[in-house]
Amino acid sequence: MESPTGLTSAIPPGSAAPAADLCPRCGEPAGAIPPVASATLGGRSVFRCSRCGTRSARSAAGLEMIxxxxxxxxxxxxxxxxxxxxxxxxxCREGIVPESLPDAHLSAATEGEIRAALATRWRFVTSPGVSEYLDRIARQVALRIEGAPRDVRVVLVDDRRLRTLALPSGTLLISLGAVEFLEDEAELAFLLGHEIAHAASEDAAVRMTRIGQQAAARGGSPTGREGWAGAALDLVRLGYGRKRERDADLRAVEALLALRYEPYSALRFLARLGAAIGRGDPSAAEIATAHPPAEDRIRRIEKSLYGRVRDDLVPRVNREVFRRAAGRGILSASVAPVSLAETWAEAPDESPAPRRGRGRRLALAALLVALLGLAGLAILFLAR
Ligand SMILES: [Zn+2]
Ligand SMILES: [Zn+2]
Ligand SMILES: [Zn+2]
Known part of the structure; x- marks a missing residue:
C-alpha cells in the first residue's frame, strides 16, 4: 500500500499473505492482517503468528524467524x-556493539536526525483544546513512571492507522487513528503510559543510536534521510521485542493504578485491538506486528492485577471527559498543521516552565546544530 507519506508500508490492504506462509514455529497459517515492510530487514515483509506470536519474514532461503x-x-x-x-x-554476538547506553548528546543528535526525517514523511498536526488535554494526561502519567522524560508532550500525526512512537526526549507521536480508537481517558492513559515507559527505559534511545552506528559502519558516512525515516518507521512497525513491550504494558498499568484509573480499561482496549487484528483491519497491521498478540498482553496484565484492585475504591474511566476533550467529532474538526521542529526546540530545556520566546528557540536551534555536528564527528570516529 502506498501511504500518504510516500512509503510503501505493507502489502495492499485486504490481500492476505500468500497461502504458503505458515508460522515456522507452530505451523499456524498467516492471519488476515497484512504483513509490514521493514527497512532494517532489507524491506522484507514481516508477519506475526496470531497463535504463538512468532514473527517471520520471507527470504530467498524460505521463511526466517525474526x-x-x-x-x-x-x-x-x-x-x-x-x-x-x-x-x-x-x-552483538561478536562484541562489536558497546554495551553502555548512548550518552545524552549522541542520543539528542540522533533524535534530531529522526525528527528531520519524519518531518519529510509524516504530517504533524495540532488541535488547540485536544493537544492541551493530551499533554496534561501525558504529564500526569509520566509523573507515575520512574525515569520518564521530564518534558513529555503529545504531537498528533495525521494518519488513520494506529501509530505510536515515543522519541527519547519525551515527544510522543500519536496518530489521529490511534486517538480515535480510544473510548475513554483511562485507555488514553494506558496508551500514553506504554509509550512513556519505552522512553523511560531508553528503549528508543538505544535502538536509534544503534541504527546510526550501523549506518556509519556500513558506509562510513551518516545515513541519509531515507535511512533515518526507515529506522524510525521500523520502531513503529516492529516495536522493541516481546520483553520490552510486556514491560511497557506493566509499567503503564502501574501508572493507571497509581492515578486511580480503572486498570481494566487497558484490557478493553487490548480486546478491541485484538478484534481489529483478527478481522484483518489494515490500520492495525503495524501495531499488530510491533506488539505481542493482544491475548498474550491481556493475560499478563490480568496476572499482574490479580488481587490488587480494591472493591472499595471507585476507579476513574472518564469516558465523557474524554469524549468532550478528544472525541471523534472534535478531533476531525479542529486540526491544523504543526512543525515537529517547533516542539523539539524546547525539548532539551532544563527549566520546568516552558517558555516560548523566539530568541530562546533560536538559541536552542543553534545548540541542536552543534549537537548534530558532534554526532557527525562521533559517527566518523566510530566508522574508523
Ligand atoms: Zn506460530
Ligand atoms: Zn544487537
Ligand atoms: Zn510498545
Missing amino acids: FTCGSCGLPFAADRILPHTDHLCPD
Missing part, C-alpha cells in the same frame, strides 16, 4: 528457533 536482540534491540533474522538466552544479533 528475533529482537536482547542487547541492542535491533531485529534480526534466524533460520532456527533460538533459545531465550541467545537472542543476540550477529554484531
Whole structure:
C-alpha cells in the first residue's frame, strides 16, 4: 500500500499473505492482517503468528524467524528457533556493539536526525483544546513512571492507522487513528503510559543510536534521510521485542493504578485491538506486528492485577471527559498543521516552565546544530 507519506508500508490492504506462509514455529497459517515492510530487514515483509506470536519474514532461503536482540534491540533474522538466552544479533554476538547506553548528546543528535526525517514523511498536526488535554494526561502519567522524560508532550500525526512512537526526549507521536480508537481517558492513559515507559527505559534511545552506528559502519558516512525515516518507521512497525513491550504494558498499568484509573480499561482496549487484528483491519497491521498478540498482553496484565484492585475504591474511566476533550467529532474538526521542529526546540530545556520566546528557540536551534555536528564527528570516529 502506498501511504500518504510516500512509503510503501505493507502489502495492499485486504490481500492476505500468500497461502504458503505458515508460522515456522507452530505451523499456524498467516492471519488476515497484512504483513509490514521493514527497512532494517532489507524491506522484507514481516508477519506475526496470531497463535504463538512468532514473527517471520520471507527470504530467498524460505521463511526466517525474526528475533529482537536482547542487547541492542535491533531485529534480526534466524533460520532456527533460538533459545531465550541467545537472542543476540550477529554484531552483538561478536562484541562489536558497546554495551553502555548512548550518552545524552549522541542520543539528542540522533533524535534530531529522526525528527528531520519524519518531518519529510509524516504530517504533524495540532488541535488547540485536544493537544492541551493530551499533554496534561501525558504529564500526569509520566509523573507515575520512574525515569520518564521530564518534558513529555503529545504531537498528533495525521494518519488513520494506529501509530505510536515515543522519541527519547519525551515527544510522543500519536496518530489521529490511534486517538480515535480510544473510548475513554483511562485507555488514553494506558496508551500514553506504554509509550512513556519505552522512553523511560531508553528503549528508543538505544535502538536509534544503534541504527546510526550501523549506518556509519556500513558506509562510513551518516545515513541519509531515507535511512533515518526507515529506522524510525521500523520502531513503529516492529516495536522493541516481546520483553520490552510486556514491560511497557506493566509499567503503564502501574501508572493507571497509581492515578486511580480503572486498570481494566487497558484490557478493553487490548480486546478491541485484538478484534481489529483478527478481522484483518489494515490500520492495525503495524501495531499488530510491533506488539505481542493482544491475548498474550491481556493475560499478563490480568496476572499482574490479580488481587490488587480494591472493591472499595471507585476507579476513574472518564469516558465523557474524554469524549468532550478528544472525541471523534472534535478531533476531525479542529486540526491544523504543526512543525515537529517547533516542539523539539524546547525539548532539551532544563527549566520546568516552558517558555516560548523566539530568541530562546533560536538559541536552542543553534545548540541542536552543534549537537548534530558532534554526532557527525562521533559517527566518523566510530566508522574508523
Ligand atoms: Zn506460530
Ligand atoms: Zn544487537
Ligand atoms: Zn510498545
